[in-house]
Each structure stands twice: as structure tokens, then as C-alpha cells.
Amino acid sequence: MKLFLDTAVFDEIKQGVDWGVVDGVTTNPTLIARAGQDHETQVKRICGIIGNVSAEVVSEKKNDILVEGRRLASWHKNVIVKVPMTADGLAAGKILAGEGTRINVTLCFSINQALLAAAIDAHIVSPFVGRVDDIDEDGLQLVRDIVAAYRQKGIKTKVLAASLRGPFQVSQSALAGADIGTMPFSVLTAMFKHPLTDAGLKRFKEDYLKTQEPKPADASAGVGSSASVVGASETRGSDEDSLDQLWADHATLASQLGLLERVADVIGGEDLPPETLRAELDRAYDLVAGKVLPHIRTADDLQRISAGHDYARAPVHPDHDQAEQLSSTLEGFRARVARGDIEGTPREIRRILYQLHALTRPHFADQGQSR
Numbered sequence: 083m084k085l086f087l088d089t090a091v092f093d094e095i096k097q098g099v100d101w102g103v104v105d106g107v108t109t110n111p112t113l114i115a116r117a118g119q120d121h122e123t124q125v126k127r128i129c130g131i132i133g134n135v136s137a138e139v140v141s142e143k144k145n146d147i148l149v150e151g152r153r154l155a156s157w158h159k160n161v162i163v164k165v166p167m168t169a170d171g172l173a174a175g176k177i178l179a180g181e182g183t184r185i186n187v188t189l190c191f192s193i194n195q196a197l198l199a200a201a202i203d204a205h206i207v208s209p210f211v212g213r214v215d216d217i218d219e220d221g222l223q224l225v226r227d228i229v230a231a232y233r234q235k236g237i238k239t240k241v242l243a244a245s246l247r248g249p250f251q252v253s254q255s256a257l258a259g260a261d262i263g264t265m266p267f268s269v270l271t272a273m274f275k276h277p278l279t280d281a282g283l284k285r286f287k288e289d290y291l292k293t294q295e296p297k298p299a300d301a302s303a304g305v306g307s308s309a310s311v312v313g314a315s316e317t318r319g320s321d322e323d324s325l326d327q328l329w330a331d332h333a334t335l336a337s338q339l340g341l342l343e344r345v346a347d348v349i350g351g352e353d354l355p356p357e358t359l360r361a362e363l364d365r366a367y368d369l370v371a372g373k374v375l376p377h378i379r380t381a382d383d384l385q386r387i388s389a390g391h392d393y394a395r396a397p398v399h400p401d402h403d404q405a406e407q408l409s410s411t412l413e414g415f416r417a418r419v420a421r422g423d424i425e426g427t428p429r430e431i432r433r434i435l436y437q438l439h440a441l442t443r444p445h446f447a448d449q450g451q452s453r
Contacts, residue, residue, distance in 0.1 A: 083256040086134070086264035088244070090117040090124055094267035099131050106134030108186075108208075108244065108264045110164070122157055129158035136186045136206075138164035139171075147174035155183045162205060164188045167195050176202035186242070196228040200239040206262070211255065212245035216429060221245070222254050229259035247418070247430060248411025249273045250404075268417035272410045277375060339443055341369055346435035349428045359428060360419050366435055367412045374442055375406055405441045408434050 084105040087098050090113040098104030107128055114121050125137045137157070139150045151163045151174060162184040165171040175185045179202055186206040187199035191214060199207040209228055211221030225243050232239065242262040243255035249272050255263045345366040349359060415431055418424070 083260055084262045085252075085270065086242070086262055087267060087270060088113070088246075088264040089267055090114045090119065090128070091267070092117070092119075092124070092127055095128055096131060098267070098270060103270070104132065106136070106262070106264075107132060108136040108164075108242075110138040110188075111140055125154075125161065126157050129160040133160045134162060135160050136162045136164045136188075138188065139166075142166075142168070142170060144170040144173045147171060148177060151175075151178045151183065152181075162186045164208075167191075167199065172198055172202050175204060179203045179205075188244070190228075191224070193224070193227050193231055196239075196241075197231065200232065200237045204239050206240045206242045208242045208244040208264075210245040211243050211251055212247045212430070214245075216425075222251065222258055225255055225260050226258040233259070247427075248414040248434075250407045250411045250434075253407065266414075266418070269414045272414045275410055275413070277371075277406060338369060339374070339439060342366055342435045342439040346432045346439075349432050349435075354428060356419065356422065356424055359424060359431075360416075363412070363416055363419060363431060366431075367409070367416060370405075370409050370412065370438055370442075375402070375409060405438055408438050408441070412438075 085098075085103055086106040086108055087095055087104055088108045089095060090107075090109045095104070095107055109125065109128070111121065114124055117124060119127075121137075125135060129135050135158070137154045139147050139154065141147045141150045147165060147170060151165065154163050155161055155178070163175075163178055164186045165175040165178075165188070167187055167189045172187065175187060179185045184205040185202070186208060187195075187202075187204045188208045190196055190199060190207050190209045196207050196209065207228070209221070209224050211225060214221035214224055225241060228241050231237075232241065240261040241259070242264060243251075243258070243260040244264050246252050246255060246263055246265040246269060248269055252263050252265060252269065252273060345362045348354070348362050411434055412431070415427055415434075418427060
């Protein structure tokens with residue numbers, strides 16, 4: 083699945099291009115206005131560093147959309163003209179596609195609409211995952227259904243999963259078969275992050291630095307052998323001490339998991355002030371990312387070491403992976419809330435918090451029983 087950025091901020095796009103992971107950009111008049119730039123100037127500037135730049139019409143009638151679409155397409159060869167999922171939008175899109183302009187049919191919310199987009203030979207159709215979720219329907223399932231319908235009939239129109247609000251929706255869109263996923267810059271940056279990556283880099287660096295330390299001269303083979311035995315004994319004792327400390331903290335931390343449900347209930351209240359939403363979200367994220375997930379990983383690692391297992395090769399429980407993905411998604415929501423973008427956010431946050439509680443609670447119980 084190709085990754086697009088849903089932004090008109092040039093510096094964000096430039097960073098994504100420099101990382102080598104971004105293949106395109108989706109813009110609309112709202113994003114251009116937020117960037118504080120002239121529409122034509124900004125689109126041309128973006129097209130200068132990356133291909134596949136969707137620029138959206140604002141006209142509503144067929145003939146007006148034709149005029150505007152041709153103007154947008156004339157700005158640069160990398161422009162893909164975005165038309166709305168309306169009768170006039172598709173009629174104009176059909177003509178523009180016949181003239182060789184690539185068309186992105188936006189605001190798609192059903193399989194039937196996706197079939198209409200394919201009928202005009204649209205280059206892209208854009209189902210909005212997050213907005214479908216906002217009305218208590220399944221946006222990811224919509225992507226799966228459109229992909230299945232297109233593949234069954236050999237349709238070439240590309241499926242672009244739009245309104246992706248966190249890394250979890252990105253990965254699930256890829257698994258659903260989407261050709262493209264478009265997302266805010268904050269979601270793209272969250273995709274780089276994983277606690278095990280950070281822990282692995284830290285350990286590799288520490289091990290490397292140890293190899294650079296000067297080693298004392300070995301007085302005799304016998305003494306060296308004795309020291310090795312003592313060192314192994316001390317290491318094992320240190321692991322056992324760590325486990326003792328871990329389980330001493332375990333009961334207190336396990337009792338705090340109820341905070342996730344309490345925060346979810348608070349966020350579900352009517353007309354929640356933005357500052358309250360931000361504070362509650364920070365509480366939940368700090369618990370999950372700062373305490374719960376590190377605790378579970380440490381418990382796994384120390385138990386494997388104390389049992390003599392090669393913990394570096396042992397598979398991580400799939401629930402832990404999903405919990406970490408959800409934690410990364412929460413981080414993306416923190417960035418959205420911090421900049422005042424809260425449309426549909428409380429509902430998504432509640433769902434994630436309930437999922438996190440359901441995923442982590444059983445593992446805490448299992449760890450306590452195994453001790």
C-alpha cells in the first residue's frame with residue numbers, strides 16, 4: 083500500500099519525501115487555507131517535489147466543475163483532479179478522464195458509490211474510514227468490501243483509504259487491500275515508533291559501548307574461570323531481585339487499569355470541553371505507554387531470562403502488538419486534540435480505551451497467577 087500525506091503544509095511533505103516513504107499528497111481547500119497559502123501557488127510548489135498530488139474542485143455544477151478541473155490539471159502534470167461523489171461531479175469527471183486527466187472521486191461512503199466511480203474510469207476512489215466510523219459503521223469493512231468488489235470484476239480504479247486517524251487504521255487498511263492510504267503527518271510519524279525498537283536500539287548501543295571498554299589483564303586461567311562462575315551467579319541473582327521488585331509493583335499497577343474505563347466514560351459525556359478531553363487523554367496515554375506496556379514487556383523478558391530462555395527470539399504475544407498499535411494511535415489523537423482538531427475524536431478515543439483495557443487486563447491476571 084502506498085502512503086500519501088493528507089496535508090498542504092510544505093515542510094511536512096518535504097520531510098516525508100526526504101524520508102523516502104511518501105508517494106503522494108491529498109489536499110483540499112480547507113487544508114490549503116490552514117497552510118495559509120494561495121491554492122495554485124501551493125499546489126504547484128508541492129508538485130515540484132512529489133507526484134500524485136490531488137487538488138480538489140469546489141464547483142458543484144457539471145460545466146463549472148469542467149472549467150475548474152481543467153484549470154487545476156493545467157497547473158502541473160502531477161495534479162490529480164478531485165471531484166465530489168455527485169451526479170454532476172461524476173459527469174464532469176467522466177469527460178475529464180476522457181481528456182487524459184487523472185480523477186480522484188472523493189467523499190465515498192458506500193460500495194455503490196465506489197462502483198459509480200469505477201464506471202467513469204476514475205483513477206482513484208476515496209472511501210473515508212474515520213468518518214464512516216463516526217456514524218457507528220465500520221469504515222475498514224467498507225474498504226474491504228470495495229476492494230473485494232473491484233477485484234471480482236477486475237476494476238482498475240485504485241482504492242485510497244482516507245480519513246485515517248492512527249497507525250492502527252493504516253495497518254488495517256493495508257490488510258484490507260487498499261492501494262493507497264492517506265493520513266496526517268502526525269500519523270505518519272507515529273508509524274515509525276515502537277517501544278521494542280527503542281529498547282533494541284538502546285541495548286545494542288549499550289552492548290557496543292561495553293566492547294569498547296578496556297579489559298583488565300587475566301592473571302590466570304583458573305582465576306578467570308572462577309570469576310565467570312561468580313559473575314553468572316550474580317547475574318542470576320540480579321534477575322531474581324528484579325522479578326521480586328516487578329511483582330511488588332504489579333498489584334498496584336494492575337489496580338490502575340480501571341482508569342482506562344473511567345476515562346472512556348468521562349470522554350463519552352456530552353459537550354466535553356477540549357481542555358478536559360486533552361487532560362483525560364493524557365492521563366490514559368501516560369498510564370498505557372509509560373507504565374502498562376513497559377511493565378508487561380519487562381515481565382516477559384525477566385521471566386524468560388530467569389527460566390534460561392533466549393527471550394530475544396521468543397515471539398511477543400499478538401495482544402501486546404495490538405495494544406502497542408492502539409497506544410500509538412492514542413498518541414496520534416493527542417496531537418490532533420492539541421491542535422484543536424476534535425471532530426469525531428471522543429468516539430474513537432473511547433473505543434480505543436475500551437479495547438486497551440480488554441487486551442491488557444487478562445495478561446496482568448495471567449502474570450499474577452504465574453508468579
